[in-house]
Amino acid sequence: MDAVATFFASHLLYQARFEWGWLADPVFSPDPSATTIANILLSAFWLVVFTFFGLYRERYASSRFDEMVTVIKVVTIGILVLFFVLFIDTLDSYSARTIVVFYWGVVIVFVALGRVIVRSVQKVFILRGKGLHRALIVGWSDVLDSLHKEVARYPEAGLDIVGAVRLTRDQNGDLNGEPEGGWTSSGRNVSDLPRLIDELDIQDVLIALGPNDGEELMEVLRLTDGKPVTLKLVPNFYSIIGGMARTEHMYGLPLIEVLPEPMQAWEQSLKRLIDLIVSLVVLVVGLPAWILIGVLVRLTSPGPAIYKQRRIGQKGREFTMFKFRTMRKDAEAATGPVWASEDDPRYTAMGRWLRKTRIDEVPQFFNVLRGDMSLVGPRPERPFFVEKLAKEIPLYSRRHRVKPGITGWAQVKWKYDTSLEDVQQKVKYDLFYIENMSLRRDLQILFRTVYTALRGSGR
Numbered sequence: 001m002d003a004v005a006t007f008f009a010s011h012l013l014y015q016a017r018f019e020w021g022w023l024a025d026p027v028f029s030p031d032p033s034a035t036t037i038a039n040i041l042l043s044a045f046w047l048v049v050f051t052f053f054g055l056y057r058e059r060y061a062s063s064r065f066d067e068m069v070t071v072i073k074v075v076t077i078g079i080l081v082l083f084f085v086l087f088i089d090t091l092d093s094y095s096a097r098t099i100v101v102f103y104w105g106v107v108i109v110f111v112a113l114g115r116v117i118v119r120s121v122q123k124v125f126i127l128r129g130k131g132l133h134r135a136l137i138v139g140w141s142d143v144l145d146s147l148h149k150e151v152a153r154y155p156e157a158g159l160d161i162v163g164a165v166r167l168t169r170d171q172n173g174d175l176n177g178e179p180e181g182g183w184t185s186s187g188r189n190v191s192d193l194p195r196l197i198d199e200l201d202i203q204d205v206l207i208a209l210g211p212n213d214g215e216e217l218m219e220v221l222r223l224t225d226g227k228p229v230t231l232k233l234v235p236n237f238y239s240i241i242g243g244m245a246r247t248e249h250m251y252g253l254p255l256i257e258v259l260p261e262p263m264q265a266w267e268q269s270l271k272r273l274i275d276l277i278v279s280l281v282v283l284v285v286g287l288p289a290w291i292l293i294g295v296l297v298r299l300t301s302p303g304p305a306i307y308k309q310r311r312i313g314q315k316g317r318e319f320t321m322f323k324f325r326t327m328r329k330d331a332e333a334a335t336g337p338v339w340a341s342e343d344d345p346r347y348t349a350m351g352r353w354l355r356k357t358r359i360d361e362v363p364q365f366f367n368v369l370r371g372d373m374s375l376v377g378p379r380p381e382r383p384f385f386v387e388k389l390a391k392e393i394p395l396y397s398r399r400h401r402v403k404p405g406i407t408g409w410a411q412v413k414w415k416y417d418t419s420l421e422d423v424q425q426k427v428k429y430d431l432f433y434i435e436n437m438s439l440r441r442d443l444q445i446l447f448r449t450v451y452t453a454l455r456g457s458g459r
Contacts, residue, residue, distance in 0.1 A: 001118050002055075005110035006046040010039040012110075013103045022102075042082075046107070049078040064119045065444040068112050075111065079104045123156065132160035134201055138193065138220050139208030139234070140167050147208050147234060163200050165193060167209075167216055193223045202227075208234040262402060262437040270439060275375050279365040290362055293324060293354070301348040303329030306363055311380035314403045319372040321380060322363035326351025358453045364406045376442040377405025378430040389423055396423075399430045402437070409433035409441070412448040 014035050016022040050056060053074045083100045125131050135151070137144055144164050151159050167190060196202065205224055209217050224231060263271065283290070294305035307325040310318050331346040347355070354360040367373040373380065378399040381389070390396045410429035414422065433441065 001114035002050060002111055003043045003047060005114040006043040006107060007039050009103070009106040009110040010042045011035075012106050013099070014039070016102060017099065045082065046078060046111075049081075050074060053077070063444070064116055065447060066440075067115060067119065069440055071112055071115065072108055075104065075108050079107070126158040127155055129155075129160075132158050133203040134162045135159045135204040135206055136193075136196060136200065136202045137161060137164040137206045137208060138167065138190075139164075139206075140210075143208045143234075147206065151206075159204060159206075161206075163196055163202070165190060165196070190219065191223065193220065194227060197224065197227050197229055202229055204230045204232060206232050206234055262434050267437075267439055271374065271442065274439075274442075275368050278375060279368040282362065282365050283369075286362070293359065293362075297325055297348075297350055297354075300350045301325075301328065310383060311404070312383055312386045312400060313372055313380055314400060316397070316400050318383065319367070319370075319380075321367055321372070324351075324354050324360040324363060326354050326360050358407075358449065361406050368406065372403075374403040374405045376408060376445050377403050378408050378433065379411060379426075380404035389420075392420065393424055393427055395431065396427055398434070399427065402434055407445055407449040409445055412445055412452065 053070075055070065055074060079100060083096075083103075122131070137147055139147065144166055148161050148164070151157065151161055197205070205220075207217065207220055209220075221231070297305040303325055305325060307323045307327075308320050309323070311321040313319045326348060327344070327346040328348060351360070364373060368375060386396075408430065409432060410426035413429050414425050433445075
């Protein structure tokens with residue numbers, strides 16, 4: 001696909017330059033056969049560049065957005081190399097610079113489009129159970145069953161658990177293993193692990209051990225050393241401080257700093273600048289549409305167009321959040337605070353459409369301007385639920401270390417809250433976001449949110 005994409009990108013450059021006259025007035029038109037050979041050589045050049053930068057390493061079930069960012073970086077480097085070689089004497093001319101920028105753009109678009117197609121097809125097959133990675137779990141009995149259920153919950157991860165080794169200790173304290181027959185495993189001792197990897201054609205080994213299991217971990221690593229498998233440590237003790245730790249060295253002494261700043265200062269400043277610019281553009285440019293929607297909300301059901309609600313923000317501070325009203329005015333008069341459900345009878349006809357398109361969240365851009373919220377971050381919750389959930393879900397309050405957002409990683413990866421289990425899943429995603437906060441991650445979330453809104457697949 002990359003070969004086809006880069007060939008057509010080079011062909012488009014030829015057409016734009018010599019046939020359509022977009023880039024410059026050509027003093028000659030090269031021979032078509034020579035052009036074809038040149039395009040083939042350029043495709044070969046790009047394949048070498050992509051191979052050199054690791055774009056053909058396995059990216060099984062990985063993020064398509066992250067891959068696109070990598071493509072942009074690699075193509076930029078390749079363009080610089082290519083055109084510094086070919087246009088070193090003419091880079092100061094307008095036409096040469098135009099050609100560089102044009103070719104850079106079309107290569108990125110063509111390669112990115114081709115890879116999105118390939119990865120999308122791969123994802124469809126994965127979700128249908130085709131081409132899954134065969135995985136083996138190694139760990140103590142009390143965590144294997146729950147881990148197996150957790151992996152099954154995420155089919156897009158592309159893992160098929162075909163075996164498990166339950167670690168135990170005999171009366172002498174020696175480490176043993178009891179491979180599970182129910183997951184097509186066989187054997188009697190943890191030393192059978194290398195044989196199981198071969199017999200079951202294992203590609204991934206998930207290691208579910210705790211913070212005090214250093215001896216067991218080293219034994220598993222020793223037994224799997226040299227095997228063509230990917231080892232994945234399932235977080236245990238690290239998940240306790242997930243998103244809250246950073247390793248530092250003080251005079252050669254490695255220490256883990258708990259609760260560091262999740263983003264560098266320059267990224268925080270740029271994130272705030274993006275918040276301000278995007279919010280102003282959305283509110284000002286779309287003002288006629290927002291006024292019309294407000295009028296329709298008022299006309300289709302009694303009550304105000306804008307719904308105000310107290311929410312908990314950064315550092316536990318309360319603020320008033322705004323939304324277009326999607327439910328009846330007296331939605332919680334009889335029940336008190338409750339979560340919304342997918343077919344909630346309290347939705348108005350207009351409100352159901354607003355939720356599906358996420359347009360009900362537009363007034364929160366005003367919250368972003370005020371500094372109560374950001375475009376991206378954990379969703380803010382009501383004080384009633386925060387108090388309740390903080391008692392039932394460990395680490396729930398750590399979501400308040402950063403500004404809440406209009407959208408977030410949990411929103412693009414999970415559904416609306418309808419139960420405590422949903423909230424528990426979202427907390428995992430929120431902590432992951434805090435641990436991996438970056439402008440690139442924010443852009444990925446924003447793109448996914450826009451895609452969801454355009455599809456009308458919100459709830």
